[in-house]
Structures are given as C-alpha cells and as structure tokens.
Amino acid sequence: MSAGRVSIRQDDFDLGAEVAALRKGDGGVGAVAAFIGTVRDRNDGASVQSLELEHYPGMTEAAIEAMIDEAMRRFEIRAARVVHRVGVLAPSAQIVLVAVTSAHRGSAFQACEFLMDYLKTQAPFWKKEAGPAGVRWVDARVADDAALARWGIAADNAPDRSGAAPAQR
C-alpha cells in the first residue's frame, strides 16, 4: 500500500489495511464509508471471462486528485483514498476502492457516493471485456452521466444514442 490519496496499480488491495491507514492517527474520525467495485461474470447478457482496464497515466491520477479536492470542499470529510486497478482482471476481482472518513456518517456516505459517481464518467479509464464471442470495448452508460448530474455536474461522457452522432463543433 502506497501513501497518498490516489493509487493506480495492477496489484490487488486490502480493504482492512487501506481503511486502517486512512484512519491512523486521526482521533476525530467517527465514521468510515467504503465502496468496492468488482468484476461481474456477466454484462449485457453475455458471460465475461476477463476484463482489461487501460488508463491515461498522469491524467488519471490528476483527475482523481481534483475529484477528492472537490469532495473535500463539498462535504465535511477528514480524508479520502481511491485505489483503482488496471490490467487484466478475472471475474470477482476487485477493481476500485473509494474510502472516506468523517466525524459523522452522513458526510462519509455522501462523499463516497459522490466520488464514485464522479470517477465513473470523469476519470480516464477504459474497460475491454473478453467473452465467448471475443473481445469488445465496454460502452459508456447514459445512466452514469445521470448519476453525476444529481450532484449538479454535467458529465457529457456517454454518447447520445437517440439520434445521429453529434458533430461536436
């Protein structure tokens, strides 16, 4: 486990060790909220044999650091830690950890969900699934943009599939 607020790595993580490190030395912590995302064995009706994650080195870390800064401004939290794995992952493997500490539970729950919603559409990661029919890049979901919109932030990540591709000019 490396120090700092953000870790992008191939290695697995340990929830207990991460939370212990986050709480260590801070007697003001009264609440810890943590979310772990894992690899499902099915997606969109097809079985998943493995998931490969790619990221944009440098940009991914900077984007998540900025998200944690924003979470600190919005919620009364004491510390936050994000671990995200890259490389090839098997079904059931852990992908991502978001952990937050605060004095009271409300801020910890909210900040944890906020960070996860933010990360889904604003941190540069790409998932590629391998299944019986071959490999395919996973499509971005409009629902993930909607999740971030609840916090008053426009995501504009997933393509609008209601019509023609936008010209974007």
Add this chain to the structure above:
Amino acid sequence: MKIAVRYFASVREALGPGEDVEIGAGADIAALRDALIARGGRHAEALGRERVLRGARNLVLSGETTALGEGDEVGFFPPLTGG
C-alpha cells in the same frame, strides 16, 4: 506549432500510442482532429466524425473548441468506462 498527440483504448489499437503533429497557430482540438482525419486511411477511420470521441488538453478533459498552444499534449479516446 507542435502538438504531442496521444491515443487510448480503441483509438490506440488503430493508430498506436501517439505521434507528434505539426499544425498552424490558433488551432483548436477540432482543427487538430480534422487535420488528422484529412490524412485518410486509418486516421480517417479511427478519428472520423461518425465516431464519438472525447479529448483532453494537457491532462484535462477538454471540449473540441479548446484552443491549443505550442507543445501541448492532446489525448483522443472513446467515452470513459472506469469504476
């Protein structure tokens, strides 16, 4: 001006990890993308307007009207699917 272009995910598979591109002063991300599309072939296919792509300037997600400067790094990639 010289721009360091980087590709990710499906765009990287088609074009490789990136390349340095020379483009006229005052160009924005859209102009850079159009200049690459104009090369034809794999560039036109991977970056074509029928594909929905996102961009970043100097490690920050940026829209196509974002102005570029000498030495900037620009990333082109499909919508993000992390978490």
